[in-house]
Amino acid sequence: MFTKVLVANRGEIAVRIIRSLRELGIKSVAIYSTADRESLHVQLADEAVCVGGARAQDSYLNMQNILAAAVGTGAQAIHPGFGFLSENSEFAEMCQACGITFIGPHARTIDLMGNKEHARQQMQRLGVPVIPGSDGYIDNVTDAVAVAEEIGYPVLIKAAAGGGGKGIRRVENKKQMRTAFSEAQSEARLAFGDDRMYLEKIMEGVKHIEVQIFRDGFGHSVYFPERDCSLQINKQKVLEESPCVLIGEDERAELGRLALRVADGIDYLNTGTIEFLMDADHHFYFMEMNTRIQVEHTVTEMVTGIDLVKAQVKVAAGEPLPFSQADIQLRGVAIECRINAEDPARDFMPSTGQVKFLYLPVGNLGMRIDTALYQGATVTPFYDSMIAKVIALGHDRQEAIEKIKRLMAETVIAGIHTNQDFQQEILNDAGFVSGKFTTAYLEKSFLPRQKGRVKEIEAV
The missing domain is CATH 3.30.1490.20 (ATP-grasp fold, A domain)
Structure with a gap:
């Protein structure tokens, strides 16, 4: 097992990885840009190294500086999180050349699945339906x-x-x-x-369904219950849940078989996500694969009770999967809302500034908030606008909805604009509650109604 791991990321995912490393008894190394000097992930890590200026290309995408930080601190592995270098095959190869383990799949797999047309051709060879x-x-x-x-x-x-x-x-x-x-x-x-x-x-009236897979170096592979990621704006996910309310056990098993066919067919290593479109007749079509941990991995963790990041580290260290397919059981329904620093009333314009006051209402069973915010933290304009993820687990979907509505209503982030009210409007929307929404729902139905209400209020 590793004794020290560098986390090549920032924000809530860096905080989340650092905490799991600590629970495994592994020391962590944070990297940061000049804009992130006071960030929470820097404060929580055992060591921290500045790797460049505020712009991502000068720091979090600076492969040479990140590898120098890993070598200089004696880190044996690098966890890339999501975004930035997480699906960069050149970086994975450079890690290998430096004798550092890349906590993720092989570079050749990243290349294969990162090219959408090559991935499509591979799926056709494996007999997986494609669009x-x-x-x-x-x-x-x-x-x-x-x-x-x-x-x-x-x-x-x-x-x-x-x-x-x-x-x-x-x-x-x-x-x-x-x-x-x-x-x-x-x-x-x-x-x-x-x-x-x-x-x-373009397939109309479809759901965006994804299946997380995990495969170790010994050829053992498993799949997790599907996630419904259909609520999107500009192809960016807004809210996710697991499992999909419209999918039954037989269909879940079919999805799992397709996902494992992909994992085994491309000799996958570690965790990744197979993304499908599901039509009105519940036929599944391969869309793409993400060769990394996903933002929405939290709902999978909540609904199964399995720590995916810890498993990533163990598999990367050469250990077998710490669980079998029989260990992966649904424990209810989990929902995640992404909190972004943006103003929905102004076309989701990004919002920056200092967090003047922060209250995160955790405490009850089945509730989780992943964030790197703290009172006094500064949200800068240099990176992604997502600043927190609010997740709730319920015995059934109705309980999960009620729990996350309470969490969203009680969360206070003062000093910047966020999309909290917008998320609460979705949670109270009849279309969302029905579970029958598709990928077009927010843009074609929900947003036009919201804009119509704003115009009515302004007219009054």
């Missing part, structure tokens, strides 16, 4: 139009190296394609240094 779309890359508008007319509009242009909603455009017809393709390709080139594109049929 109808192009075979191979699309280099120009003419080819894009030809494929779109064959599978039918609307379609989605996607960057092969994509992520975070970059390099993606919805196209309704041939006229839109000419502008949308060049825009998406340019965006992909700037964001990823890779402008290879492919095309998928």
Whole structure:
């Protein structure tokens, strides 16, 4: 087992990893930018090293400085968390070259699944259903139009190296394609240094369902109950829950079989997430794989009682999985709300400043708040706007909803704007309570109603 691990991240995920390392008896090394000098993860770690300036590219994406920090402090492994370098195969290879364990999959796996078109082709070879779309890359508008007319509009242009909603455009017809393709390709080139594109049929009225898998170096693999991540705005998840209220035990088992077929078929190591779309007839289609821990891993932990980060560290250290498939049992329903420093009334504009007052209302069973905030902390403009995750576990979905409504209502973050009220409106919405919402629900139904109410109030 490792004696010291460097955490190559910041914010709530760095805090979460550092705490699990401490519980394992492992010393932690934090890295930080000049803007994060006073951050909570820096204060909690056993050691901390400044790796660069405030901009992410100067610090949290500075591979040379991060590896120098690991070597200099004697860290034997690096946990990348999510975002930043967590799905960077070059960084994983550099870790290996330096004799440092990358707590995640092999670099070759990151490369395979990080390229969306290569991943799609691999799924087809494994017999996993995929969304109808192009075979191979699309280099120009003419080819894009030809494929779109064959599978039918609307379609989605996607960057092969994509992520975070970059390099993606919805196209309704041939006229839109000419502008949308060049825009998406340019965006992909700037964001990823890779402008290879492919095309998928847009499936309407679907749910975004994902399955966490875990596989050790001995070929043992397991899957976890699915998460429903359908509530999204601009392809960014807003609220997640596990399990999906519409999925039965037989379908859950089918999802698990598909997910394990992927994990074993690509010789996966450690944990990752297979993302599917589920249509109205409950058919599942592979969408993509995230080769890292996810933001929403917390609902999986709550609903199963398994610490995924501790398991990541053990598997990376060469140990077998500390649990079997039989150990993974549903203990209820878990829901997570992401609290972002943003103003929903102003098109979710990011909010920055000092946290003047903070109250986190934990205390009852089945409640958890992951955050790096403290009273006096400063939210800067340099990084992602997510500042906390509020999670509740209930015996059933209704209890989980009531618990998280109370948590959200009692949480106080003063000094900056947050999306707390917006989240509470979702939790009280009949469409959410029904569980029948799809990926289009927030943008097509919920937000228009919210804007309509604002106009009514302003008119009065």
